Amino acid sequence: MTTLETKPTALPHRLALLARPVGRTGFAVLTGALLAMGLIALQGYAPMPTMLAGLRYALGDAVAVSRTLAWGLPLLVTALGVAFAFRAGMFNIGAEGQLYVGAMAAAIVGAYIGPLFAGLHLLLCLAAAALTGGAVAAGLGWLRAHWGVDEVLSTLLSNYLLVLLCTYLANGPLRDPTRQSGSTREVHDSAMFPVIVDQTQLTAGLYVVAALVLATWWLSERSIAGYRWRMTGSSPGFAAAMGIDIARARVTSMAVSGALCGLGGSLLVTCSQGRFWTEIGTGIGWDAVLLALVGRSRPIGVLAWAGVYCVLRASARGVEQVTGIPSELSSVLIAVIIVAAVARSGAIGLITDWARRWRAVREKQQ
């Protein structure tokens, strides 16, 4: 084995590495498209034109793309947060709750402090959201690391506690008296990201998200800290024997994960809504968990799947506008797509197995 021998195979090797996830995603998306066509046909519409109309709504022009992107930013950040913890072996499925407290924290800082110099105010909002989300998740991570409290269940239950707490705040002490119920005061203008594409809600938050994606990728996949987190996640025994502080890795990975989820929530407030209200992020936390699962916790995989899901979601909106087919179609599709993605290798194995048996039977008959 010399380097000379390995060099010529390096490029095809890399391509092959890339081909597998692309093939996997392609299969899943194809399944989703077929199902979408079936469902649309079932409602009595022509599948292809309807789907194209939906796609045009999602990606037809600059405004459409910006709208799709604007909707996806909080989800992407949250999904990255969930994936971050998954990578360190911590199944943080409390994204929904962490997103809510993050949104609430941003709304409080945005409305009750200031108005301030715009950049500073935004920074404070985001920092508050990251801190609250991170603190919640780190607390649950600490319970897991030191007391062995299963984080899957504890984060799951924390969702309901945190969402209810935020609901209480929005209906009680922090309620905006000028509005019916369930929403807080509007934040100051200095706590809102400026819009960068007119007629849409695409704001300068985009740059923040881009920076977060890069930072998360570096932190999780490239840095020494990320190495420690990943080893703790995939081989805790190895990590411990190498002198990596597992408990610390668990707590810190949860802290970063919760901070990202909190940031996702703060983007909901500072990019579009301008206030906290009780349904501000319903379902985003769970979508984020799905994206992290199907993206195999890799930042790049999550980014790709978040893109697929955003287009899907926006297309479903478009389909709803032209046909009246409910836009919840997108939730149905993403769930089925993900099941298709995880069942794919098993299904292929089964089919090849059947084919082999069938061939064997035929050979016997001849």
Next chain:
Amino acid sequence: MAAMTGRSDVHLGRVKRSGRSDAPAVLEVKELSTDRTVSDSPLDQVSLTVYAGEILGVAGVEGNGQTALAEALVGLTAARSGVILLGGEPVTDDNVRRRRDRGLGFVPEDRHLQGLPLHGSVTEATVAGRLRGTGRFATLAPALSRGRRVWAEAVMDKYAVTAADSSARCDSLSGGNQQKIVLARELEDNPACLVLAQPTRGVDIGAIEFLYGKVAEATHRGCGVLLVSADLDEIFRLSDRIVVLFKGRVVAELPTLTTTREEIGRHMMGVTA
């Protein structure tokens, strides 16, 4: 490499005995006891000393405290009482990282669980020691930098690891190659003392001789080795002295050259009359 030819036990023993009388102790264990675990007997007042350049074999029927001893020495389980000295300094309250910083190497008995990141790459398995000492702020630096990858490739060559390249997954390698990586990582750290648990379990014959050679080389440099093995042949071939563990206690300590397998066997069965 004399260690690789034929019956090398006598040869290895002699080489190290000659240097032992004035060699300093690298590892001293005094009356070490641990709490009960699920899988192994707890340690009960274990005392032993490993000198620089020697190999101390730990024999015993499995489940008599060998795993507990290795894990307590490395710091994976806490001691209930007793003292562990590394190079004369007490490390009993230190964690794994600090003990490793003080020159302790560890080849775990279960390489799939503890020795390697089974789903990780060879590089990731190799660089662990080099990443350990990174300070608080340097943790944002790249883990698998070009320098470390090149270093990992060089180590692979040095230890004759057969793998496509350093990005190959550890679980795609044979047991022998996996163990070479584990030993390479530990020895390249230049430990003063190496806890070597079941070094050749599930390893093919060719690789076994190679691994023995590398361990012998390390002792020439002055590394003291605590060899825990269920394989008596291995202990007789490598060690200078043998301690026998029975139910978590040291029931015998004997020089290898003047003892017999029968004698060790009796102690292993608890017949210590």
Next chain:
Amino acid sequence: MNAIEAFLASGIRFTTPILLAGLGCLATRWTRDLNVGLEGVMLFGAFFGVVCGYRFESAAVAIVLTSALGAVAGLVFGILVATLRANAFVVGTALNVLAAGATVYLLRTWFGVKGSFGDERIPSLPAVRWGVIGDIPLIGPVLSGQSPLTYLSWLLVAGMAWAVRHTVIVRHLKAGGEHPEALRAAGGNVMRTRIIAQVWCFTLCALAGVQLSLGQLTLFTEGMTSGLGFVALAAVIFCRGNVLLLAVMSVAFGFSSALSVRLNTAVMAPQFAQMLPYAVALVGLIVLSRRSRTADTRILTPSQEN
């Protein structure tokens, strides 16, 4: 009926869906394919209970049809998990998202409504009265006047507790999870065992959903399970495979749910009252983890490799 009796009776009513879902999920715990999609199946069950009840105007038909649909869905899920080796955690999570989306989707396409659907034609589960038993103070309203599914759930507790000791099927289920090779060697079919567990789980969860939608309000609301499935999941994890312990946990969660509904707004804000079952579960989880050092409570999560 005084306040205490009313509270006890509603406690048992709230226990029913948790207990039914828990009993179903328990089988999947035995086979080590813990179904985390309880919430979704219950939501589907609640929805189809209302749909079938509305179409056929009969509670009995609704119960039978919904549980049959549940069994079919369980078959599909079982095949996905056992035969196609899809990770149960991933598929279960996807199922929860699917249920939340699909029920709204179907509600809008079939009935053209958003939010909730109720109609006079939807039957409610009848209250079964046992003559004089209902007149006994305190325990009378608990024992009498409950829905048939409540009685079924307690019969199932007894039945499953008996089955654990005396039947081969439970032994097969447990072997299918813990020692599949042993089961295979003994001539059992691991695949089939795992699928059966999922079918059982889905059937009972569907019934739990029917109890939610037809047992109390006779209407369907979007997301009406609101985490009850996860509470049942917590109960299953706490009980360590023991049926009677599961029943005790379910009663604890059921009564804290009942308490959360009955607590006066003067005592505490409704949101804090609603937190009760989740808070009880979380505190219980922490206490349980403190007391045992084994990783018994761990949910099997997927490996994130390759």
